[in-house]
Amino acid sequence: MTTRKKLKIINDPIYGFITVPNKLIFELIEHRFFQRLRRISQMGMSYLVYPGAHHTRFHHALGAMFLMEKAVRVLRSKNTEISTTEEDALYIAILLHDIGHGPFSHAMEHSIVENISHEQISLWMMEELNKEFKGALTVAIKIFKNEYPRKFLHQLVSGQLDMDRLDYLRRDSFYTGVSEGAVNSERLIAMLYVKDDALMVEEKGIYSVEKFIVARRLMYWQVYLHKTSLVAEQLLVKMLKRAKYLSDKGAEVPASTALSYFLRNHVSAQDFSAEILDTFATLDDYDIVSAMKTWVHHEDFVLSELSKMLLNRDLLKIKLKKKPIPKEKMEEKRSEVMEKYNLTHEEVTYFVFEGLIENQAYDMKKDTINLITKTGKVIDVAKASDQLNIEALSKKVVKYYLCYPKAH
Template sequence: MEKTHKILNDPVYGFVSIPYGILFDLVEHPYFQRLRSIKQVSLTHYVYPGALHTRFHHALGALHLMTLAIDSLKRKGVKINKREAEAAKIAILLHDIGHGPFSHTLENTLIKAHHEDLSLLFMERLNDEFDGKLDLAIKIFRGKYKKHFLHQLVTGQLDMDRMDYLNRDSFFTGVAEGVIGYDRIIKMLNVADGRLVVEEKGVYSVERFLTSRRIMYWQVYLHKTVVSAEQMLKLVLRRARELYDAGTPVWSPPTLEYFLSNKITGEDFHNRRNELLDCFAELDDTDISSAVKAWCKHPDALLSYLSYGLVHRRLFRLEFSDKPFPEGYIRRVREALANNRDLPRGAEKFLIIGEESNSAYTIHKDEIMVLKKDGSVTPMSQASTFGIAPRTFTKHFLCYPKEISAELDRGADAGA
């Protein structure tokens, strides 16, 4: 008997399958295989050592959940033909193919382009290569297809992307609070008036999903040590680019050198699509890691200090605050950096001021709709008794080398 599917053993879901044909061919493509070398959660392994899974794992997991969702909807009488089902699976498989090294961390640092825009360009390039077989997938990905619920399965507040990354990231970090009842939520999905809805009896599972997402952001993705490491990596790349601009030699793998020495934007990718996509597709975490390791011994004191700290986990201190930090305190941090003898000259550049925000639920992006038993449809924010409300939580942060921590703490004690 001819085999119709490739069977894989996924650590989260067990045995999953990829149908032979266009889907399997896309998985085998070098553009997709590159995702094996891009970590799903960037530098989170500095806090949770098991978080070394990749975008490759995540994309296959999202494909698996999309298959489950489509099968469940079809059993409920939702009209999804074979061509639409395949296109939705292609869209979710390739939704993250535009991610650069270390995923979100270096977005708009190494290149000024959003990963979703690059994903679309990759899909269009693959569509040329596969003779138009991705036409419908691209329409679904862009939200231009008449059956909007298919787009919502790819990108929405109950999409298969979020469903997989919460489940997968909680598994590999060991943070049990992130575990969600993905299987029950998928079985509770339905379609009303062309839109994705969740049946009323699935509301509690969705509430748990939203709560888990909020916890995962503050406990994992925005953990202060993770944020510190990611900010240091950004500083490393910015310093390397400053040296390039000043004409100072900085060894880098060829592809990384190209993006450091040229300020490439999203517009450039559109104008020179094939050339830049091919170049970008050669770039992954290993290029950055090998460069940072080499830069530990670079003669530039700022670059070597930052690189050594990142490689050997000598990370910056990070302070979170619900309110912006007082100007007087920021000035004191800068002075401490400038005057500290253990830091290289120019260390005042190491002060990073920023903020991190998270919204567990929003009404601005296809609010989750609840299908009630009487057939009416109500927004989740009105149907839930759990207090689900659209709200953005913002934390301000200061990030700086730990060498000045004792001095700042003494100043705080004196002030008290």
């Protein structure tokens, strides 16, 4: 095949033109592992609530890399030494931080692979790419795993004020139309500072940090934990679990080659060989959507109903409460539904279930956001804040939910 002309500039709706910094980054973007992210939605099932939320992990990874370039420039201008090797490693680490996400972003982790996080799969993919690129990703992997001696580099990739969060809040806000999440990423990056190997923010950036923490809280309640997105995500997980259960029982569950492999096999962290990783790397949203369209006609009532609900956006009813759902309330609902649809005890658990959601905008105990004053004093933003009580936002809020079929 002919060699493609090198693509140097990408037009992004949020930041305008993004320049690919070097040949290695370009080759990683071109790699099939990374190109697959074009087919993985950034926000799972949120498009059922916000029709514009069809952007992908591909968009987000490039955006986060663009912000990392800005952060490197800012920190160098403030006399923080970052070598060319470290700079390239930061770009690689942030570009590939989400490469291990499965279809619809989080559904796979809770259904057809056994307790394997996307971070773990991202790491395996990076290690596989490192073999292919003859060790060029070694420093990036150390930064990603927080094993590199300069700790602030890891904070730029994964911390309270990392480039990942600064991009996804702004990007998700843009595509959903929820303006409350529009953080001023440029100003926040301009205020970054490194002291004693720790990332912090200049004191004059306090209001931008406050806005960032509030934006995060609002985006979680209004978008990421929106009750309709929540019930859709749960139905997706249950549909995949049902398909796996039926496959285990020997039933025929038509699906693509990659999806069939994960439905038929129990894959744990110990089993994840290079071959399995290769199969995983061919799996994306389209496998799930196409399977769902076939499963609508499946003879199993549960699989068929769950698929119909998702395809036609005819979801379960969901009620949010401040206290745990009483056991008798759930049993009562289950009995009603079992009788109405002639279901077994096991089958009804797919249609009547409970759970909880948590939201903590700022964790004061873990990885705090510190401010540095003109005199060099370091203070936690929650202690310095006069505008809003950040301490109140650091309290974990828990809500409980109950899902059950609507009365048709």
